[in-house]
Amino acid sequence: MINYNLLHTNFSELTKKLLPRGVKKEQLATIHDKLQKEKELLTIINQQRAERNQLSTGLQNAEKVKLLKEKLKKVEEELESLQEEIKKLISYIPNIPAINVPPITEGNRLIKTIDYEYNIEHSLTYEEIARKLAIVDEEKGIRLSGNKFIIYQGLGCQLIHALVNFMLHQHQKENYQLFTLPYLVREQNLYNTGQLPKLKEDMFKLENSNLYLIPTAEVPLVNLYYNQIIEENKLPLKLCSYSPCFRAEAGAAGQENKGFIRLHQFHKVEMVRLVQPENSYHQLEEMVKEAQNILHLLKIPHRVIELSVAELGFSATKTYDIEVWLPVSKRWLEISSCSNCEDFQARRAKIRVKDKLGKKYLPHTLNASGLAIDRLIAILLEYYYQEKDNRLVIPEVLTKYFWD
Numbered sequence: 001m002i003n004y005n006l007l008h009t010n011f012s013e014l015t016k017k018l019l020p021r022g023v024k025k026e027q028l029a030t031i032h033d034k035l036q037k038e039k040e041l042l043t044i045i046n047q048q049r050a051e052r053n054q055l056s057t058g059l060q061n062a063e064k065v066k067l068l069k070e071k072l073k074k075v076e077e078e079l080e081s082l083q084e085e086i087k088k089l090i091s092y093i094p095n096i097p098a099i100n101v102p103p104i105t106e107g108n109r110l111i112k113t114i115d116y117e118y119n120i121e122h123s124l125t126y127e128e129i130a131r132k133l134a135i136v137d138e139e140k141g142i143r144l145s146g147n148k149f150i151i152y153q154g155l156g157c158q159l160i161h162a163l164v165n166f167m168l169h170q171h172q173k174e175n176y177q178l179f180t181l182p183y184l185v186r187e188q189n190l191y192n193t194g195q196l197p198k199l200k201e202d203m204f205k206l207e208n209s210n211l212y213l214i215p216t217a218e219v220p221l222v223n224l225y226y227n228q229i230i231e232e233n234k235l236p237l238k239l240c241s242y243s244p245c246f247r248a249e250a251g252a253a254g255q256e257n258k259g260f261i262r263l264h265q266f267h268k269v270e271m272v273r274l275v276q277p278e279n280s281y282h283q284l285e286e287m288v289k290e291a292q293n294i295l296h297l298l299k300i301p302h303r304v305i306e307l308s309v310a311e312l313g314f315s316a317t318k319t320y321d322i323e324v325w326l327p328v329s330k331r332w333l334e335i336s337s338c339s340n341c342e343d344f345q346a347r348r349a350k351i352r353v354k355d356k357l358g359k360k361y362l363p364h365t366l367n368a369s370g371l372a373i374d375r376l377i378a379i380l381l382e383y384y385y386q387e388k389d390n391r392l393v394i395p396e397v398l399t400k401y402f403w404d
Contacts, residue, residue: 095344098318102308111304122387126378162401167269176240181220184211189223192349194315213246217270237274260374267373280364287368291336338368
C-alpha cells in the first residue's frame with residue numbers, strides 16, 4: 001500500500017508518478033478529497049470530545065452532554081465509513097515507480113546479454129520434442145482438468161523433480177532458508193502482497209471459503225511475517241520455496257500461450273528477501289545474479305531486461321526480467337522476474353523491524369523467480385535434444401538429481 005500521507009503532502013508530484021502506471025487522475029483526486037474530509041471530521045471529533053469533557057464536570061450540563069455524545073457518535077460513524085471508503089480506493093493504487101525506472105517513451109531497457117556456444121542439430125520446437133519423448137500428455141491433462149493443464153510423465157516427471165532439487169540446493173548454498181508451504185492462503189494474505197483486490201480475476205478461489213490457491217510462493221513467504229516485529233539483527237531474511245502456482249490467466253489466448261508457456265497450474269521456485277531499506281536495491285541486483293546463476297550452470301544464453309514503468313507489476317517499484325532465447329522457436333521467453341517492492345507489501349502486511357534503539361520501521365520486500373520450471377524444461381528440450389538418438393542429453397549439473 002502506498003503511504004497515503006503523500007497524497008496530503010505532495011499530491012501533484014505523486015500524480016505525475018502514478019499516471020504512467022495507468023492510474024486515472026480522477027482516482028487520485030477522489031482519494032485526496034476524501035482525505036481532506038477525513039481531516040475535517042477528525043478536527044470536529046477532537047473539538048466535540050474536548051467540549052464534552054469540559055461539560056461533563058458539571059451536573060447541570062447532563063442534557064447538553066447527552067446531546068453532544070449523540071452528535072459525536074454520528075460524526076464518528078461517518079468517519080469510520082469514510083475511512084473504509086478511503087482504504088478501498090487506495091487498495092487499487094499500485095506502488096510508486098523508482099526514480100530511475102525507464103519511462104514509457106523509452107520502453108524496456110536492455111541491461112546485458114549473455115551468450116553461450118551451442119550447436120543445435122535439429123529443427124524441432126520444444127512442443128514437438130516433448131511429444132517425441134512422450135514427457136507430457138496434454139490430452140489427458142485436458143480430459144482431467146480442461147485447457148491449460150498438462151500431465152508430466154516418465155522423463156518429464158523426473159525433470160520436474162530434478163530441477164526443483166537442483167534449484168533449491170543452489171539457493172540453499174546462497175544462504176536461503178527453505179520452506180514447504182500451504183498452497184491455499186487466506187484472502188488477507190493476497191491483499192498483503194498486492195494480488196487483491198486488483199488482480200482478483202486471475203485468482204482461483206475455493207467456493208464457500210475464504211481460501212485461494214496461491215499464484216506464487218511469494219504470497220505465503222512474505223506473509224510468514226504478517227503482523228510481526230522482526231529484530232533488525234535478523235535482516236536480511238532470505239526465504240525460498242518451491243510450489244505449484246495457480247493462475248486463471250484471464251484474457252490469455254492464442255498460439256503464444258500454448259504448450260508450457262501459460263498454464264493454469266505451473267511449477268516455480270521462488271526467492272523472497274526482507275531487508276533494510278537503505279540497501280534494498282543492492283540486494284535486488286544480488287537476486288538477479290542468483291537467478292542468472294541457474295542459467296549459467298546450465299549454459300543457457302539469456303538477457304536481462306529492466307522493465308519500463310508501463311510494465312511494472314502492481315506491487316513493484318523496479319523489476320528486472322530475465323529472458324532466455326529459444327533457438328528453434330526463435331523467440332525470447334521470460335524465465336524470471338525480479339522485483340523490489342520497497343515498503344508497499346510490508347505496510348499492507350504490518351511487518352515491522354525494530355532496531356537496537358527500539359525504533360520501528362518498515363522493511364523492504366523483494367522477490368525473484370529462481371526459476372520458472374515448466375519454461376525451463378521447454379528451454380532444455382530445444383538446447384539439449386539429440387534427434388539422431390531421440391533422447392535428451394541431461395546437463396552435467398543435473399545428473400546427480402536423477403535416479404535410474
